[in-house]
Amino acid sequence: MTTMPAPIAKKKNHTHEIHHHQRSDDYFWLRDDNRENPEVLEYLDQENNYTEQQLQPLQALQTSLYEEMVARQEPELESVPYFKKGFWYVSRYDEGKDYTVYCRYEGTMDAPEQIFLDCNQRAEGHEFYQLGDLSLSPNSMLMAYSEDTVSRRQYTLRIKDLQNGDDLNDVIEDISDVVWANDNKTIFYVKKHPETLLPYRVYRHILGDDINNDQLIYEEFDDTFYVNLYKTRSEQYLVICIDSTQTSECLILDANNPEGDFVSFMPRQRDHEYSIDHFQDKFYIRSNHSGKNFALQTSTQLTQTDCSAWKTLIEAREDTLLEGYELLNEWLIVEERHAGLPQLRQINHLTGESTILAFNDPVYTVFSHYNPDPATTKFRYQYTSFTTPSTIYELDLNSGETTLLKQSQVMETPEGAVFTSDQYQSERVWVTARDGIKVPVSLVYHKSHFNHNNPLLVYAYGSYGYSMDIGFSSANLSLLDRGFVYAVAHIRGGEELGREWYETGKLLKKQNTFNDFVDVSKSLVEQGYGDKERLFAMGGSAGGLLMGAIINQAPELYKGIVAAVPFVDVVSTMLDESIPLTTGEYDEWGNPNDETYYHYMLSYSPYDQVTKQDYPSMLVTTGLHDSQVQYWEPAKWVAKLRDVKSDDNQLLLYTDMEAGHGGKSGRFKHFEDTAREFAFLINLAK
Incomplete structure (x- = not known):
């Protein structure tokens, strides 16, 4: 078989200039907002073909991994029933089906089953399908539901009459949240901006009315804020929640008076984050006003201008x-x-x-x-x-x-492997980073395969204050059963150790995130959790940025890297306010229109810091329709790496031409991606 050469992307001169500084971007042409440019699509297809050929020798392993992962799933899966307003509700996966079936039983579980939404039927004819909101009217007779069939997180809203099973004529495009007023005929929904995809407008719609006549209730003009909707626990109030990274405001309306006006519960103040609920005639407020780790307070007032009258139930604690x-x-x-x-x-x-x-x-x-x-x-x-x-x-x-x-x-695999929890060992260790801060690390491995010389995979995220909680993964058993030690590094930028842990891993302290990951990797090898010649790293989205930074800064440590939907062209993206999510993240990364932030971000931006050196073997994945991290970021990154790097290690780019940020939809399809990634790692660990 003739070996296909790696694709070489054309260089087309393009220069960015700001703050009297120029950046060369030879692969800027790979950006196509409409995803229709034949030259761009041809290049992505070439990369996919090259990846497929390079991984062809691993096809048997990949197939075996996929079959293991699917086999471990219960053929049929049903939720624990719950009772609400006269009905028992259950959701389930039927055997061999990819999507959820939602059903209910009136009064008793022995009543006839009423299927009110079968997502398998809704997904027919679509390469991608995702259910967004599913919200029942207060009388439980109508259902608002939203769907995405493109993978851009732009949902279409429909209303279904649960008494006859018919959809109403009300269809609303490009929404995010929906909530019912208590009259069973008025809904409020959040509309997304057509270009930035930011949720920014709230409309009121009365069932049966022309959508074009829907009343605009609220519009957020500060594009660093996001807008969402919910109903309080008491079901007495509707809430418009307006959030940025570190400031928030709630607007409220009596759910029994949908024609009324929303009022501000408390006006926004810079650096004050709060959220509210209502129950038993008082408001509950989670607020960081008295301490960055948040207090729980109450108020009986509908509106207020300060926090002085709030009663504290739980103090903010360090x-x-x-x-x-x-x-x-x-x-x-x-x-x-x-x-x-x-x-x-x-x-x-x-x-x-x-x-x-x-x-x-x-x-x-x-x-x-x-x-x-x-x-x-x-x-x-x-x-x-x-x-x-x-x-x-x-x-x-x-x-x-x-x-x-x-x-x-966890079901038996085709090879007869039976899961029991006592076969595996989990641990929590603390690693001292270079600045003396102790970083928690969670580990798991198969007891009988652990020999202090194992292949070691370190996973992390480290951004947005998102804590990496530890859960069971039946797919990961395919690594553990082959001798891998799996570690999650709870690095700064998450919120595992409180708000301070987040704040010391963002903005002008972002380098702490990368240092923590590198220091954890080194320490785990030194402590005997893995072989230094078989050390691997994995991360996705902002965790993909992490992967890009650590291989620029410490490439010699890692045998292989998996970077999924990686956010790697940081400076260019954060300078472009037309790209979804950009402006809402200035408080996370900084605004590069400020020269201080520009140069700091530039110092770690993976795309900008690619240099002539040896890099580990890499598998980079993206989705053509990704709305969170645009496909051209990883595409440009791979093109530049291939041109500049000095090694012969594998560099593979896989673009899912049908999917977005979350990958394939459906219960089983995503295991195809996981099997590809694991086969890549297992092969390198030989």
Whole structure:
């Protein structure tokens, strides 16, 4: 077989200039906002063909991995039923189907089944399908649902009459959120900007009216803010939530008066983040006004100009981050994060009695499940760890008794491998970074394969204050069973250790994120968790930026890299306000129109810092329709790497021509991508 040469992208001179500084961008021509340029599409096809040929020797392994991953899934999967307003609700996957079926039973689970949305039928004829919102009217007889069939996160809203199964004529394009007023005929929805895709307008629509006559209720003119909608726990108020990275404002309206005007609960103030809920005649406010790790406070006032009259239920604490809460008649359930781990705490409204739920795994994730009835004393929560499949429990808040409702099953593989949790070991270790800060790391491996000389895969994200919670992955068993140690580095830029952990990993402190990852990688090898010749790294989106930065700064450490939908052309993107998400992220990365931020961002931008040196083997993936990280970022990056790098290691670009930021849709299709990535890593680890 003739070996296909690696594609060489043409160079077309293009220069960016700002702050009296010029940047050469020879691959700027790969940007095509319409995704129709034949020259660009041909180049992406060439890269895909080259990747396919390079991975052809791994086809048997890739197929085997895919079959393992699919085989481990339960053939049929059904949710735990819940009761709300006269109906029992269940969602399920039918055997061999890719998408969810939503159904309900009136009064009792023995009643006839009513399927009110079959996403398998809705997905027919589409290469991609994703359900967005699914919202029932207050009387449970109408359903608003939104769908994306392009993978640009631009959803089309429809209304279905659940009594006869027919869709109404009301169809609204390019929306994000939808919420019902209490009259069962008025909906409010958020419209996205046609160019930037920012959610920026709220409209009111009365069923049956001409969409063109919908009333504009609110428009956000500051494009660093995002707009979303929700209804409070009491179902008494509708809330327009307006958020930037570090400032927020809530507008509220009585849900029984949809023709009324939204009013500001509290006007926005720079660096004040807050969110509200309403229950039992008072507002609950999660606010960082009194401390950066957030307090929980209450108010009986509909509007206020300051926080002085708020009553504090939970103080802001330096060592514990308040992440969320669940409001019940007799109990308050608080979701917190302490010492890098999530925890649930129950507090009795009347007595103030407080109890923290205890768990045995060294690393885990726990969070509130769906609890629609505030009158209940039975609280459902979900728990998972590296070695524990997703499990739903019901806690009797009065007695403390816990009941297992459901645990996901891991099925036998075609080779006869049977999962038991005691085959695997999870650990939490702390690594001291170069500036003395201790970084938590979560690890898992197969006990019988662990020999201190294992291939080691380190995964991280490290941006937006997003905490990398530890959960069970049946797909990862395919790596662990082949001897890999899998590590998650909880580096700065996340929020695992509170707000400070986030703030010291963004803006002009972003380099801490990259240093942490490199230092964790070195330390894990030194501690015997992996072979220094078989050290691998993986990250996606902003985690892909991380991959790009660490291979520019410490390429000699890694045998191979997987960078998924990587955000690598940082400066160019953040200078272009027409690109989705750009302006809303100035508080995350900085605004490069400011010279200080420009030069700092330039110092780590993966595309700009590519240099003539040896790089590890790399698999880079993207989606043509990605709205979060445009496909041309990884395409340009790979083109430049291939031109400049001094090694002969594999450099592969795979563009999914049908998908966006989240990859393939459906229950099983995404395993094709995972199998490709794992085959790439396993082959390098030989």
